[in-house]
Amino acid sequence: MSFFEIIMKFTYYLLFFCLVLSLILYRLFPQVLPCASVSWGNFREVAEGVFIENPANEADIEQLMSNISSAKARIKFFWGKKQGKATIILCKNESTYQYLSKSTQGAAFSVGTPIHSWIILNNKDGNNTDVIAHEMCHDELMTELGWWTSKRKVPTWFDEGLALMFDYRFVSATDSLSRFQEYENEVNLSVKEDLTLERISTRQGFFETDGNSVRGAYFLSGMMISGKIARYGKKNIFKTIEILKKEDKFEF
Numbered sequence: 001m002s003f004f005e006i007i008m009k010f011t012y013y014l015l016f017f018c019l020v021l022s023l024i025l026y027r028l029f030p031q032v033l034p035c036a037s038v039s040w041g042n043f044r045e046v047a048e049g050v051f052i053e054n055p056a057n058e059a060d061i062e063q064l065m066s067n068i069s070s071a072k073a074r075i076k077f078f079w080g081k082k083q084g085k086a087t088i089i090l091c092k093n094e095s096t097y098q099y100l101s102k103s104t105q106g107a108a109f110s111v112g113t114p115i116h117s118w119i120i121l122n123n124k125d126g127n128n129t130d131v132i133a134h135e136m137c138h139d140e141l142m143t144e145l146g147w148w149t150s151k152r153k154v155p156t157w158f159d160e161g162l163a164l165m166f167d168y169r170f171v172s173a174t175d176s177l178s179r180f181q182e183y184e185n186e187v188n189l190s191v192k193e194d195l196t197l198e199r200i201s202t203r204q205g206f207f208e209t210d211g212n213s214v215r216g217a218y219f220l221s222g223m224m225i226s227g228k229i230a231r232y233g234k235k236n237i238f239k240t241i242e243i244l245k246k247e248d249k250f251e252f
């Protein structure tokens with residue numbers, strides 16, 4: 001085999017490998033390519049890592065930057081720092097939101113991958129401090145633990161319950177005891193007995209149910225996390241996170 005033939009064969013295998021890898025990545029993370037290319041699309045970068053779909057007027061920019069600043073303050077207050085560096089994308093059109101998030105629901109969608117994270121906001125109700133702080137908490141937890149640990153070891157109810165501590169849409173009280181009591185009331189009023197933590201430990205179990213069950217799943221998750229903080233303080237949450245990091249197991 002000549003040198004030229006060896007190079008051709010190597011190039012062929014390399015291209016084939018890249019193609020297969022791209023297809024696998026696209027299958028696993030269909031949002032990555034659309035999200036990673038917003039800077040070339042119909043978006044305006046209004047701050048580092050913050051994009052608004054055009055036409056982005058001054059009022060949109062002012063409101064988004066103010067909401068991001070308030071959300072960051074909530075994250076720093078609880079975590080004592082903010083490490084997550086997710087790119088934030090505000091979609092003005094519903095169709096753009098659906099194209100980027102590959103979802104038809106919700107005010108926002110977080111995309112976490114081993115290389116980068118994105119927070120996609122739906123302009124309808126996503127340009128909001130509660131929504132942004134909620135998504136930033138998902139990003140913060142994943143950044144703290146790493147993508148692999150968070151995907152394998154963190155139950156969805158823990159991830160969502162923790163995010164609710166930054167999100168006052170369901171429960172408006174800000175101190176942990178009142179939050180726990182309000183979540184407990186909601187659980188007693190509307191959560192059916194068959195909704196267990198085991199059932200909502202995966203994303204499929206948490207989200208792929210009817211609307212009432214998803215709401216119940218949020219209430220139950222919020223009650224678990226706020227109850228733990230009310231009883232033992234937030235240090236107990238950090239203990240769970242430390243055990244996950246050091247021993248690769250979930251203890252709550």
Ligand SMILES: [Zn+2]
Pocket residue numbers: 134138159160163
């Ligand atoms: Zn969430």
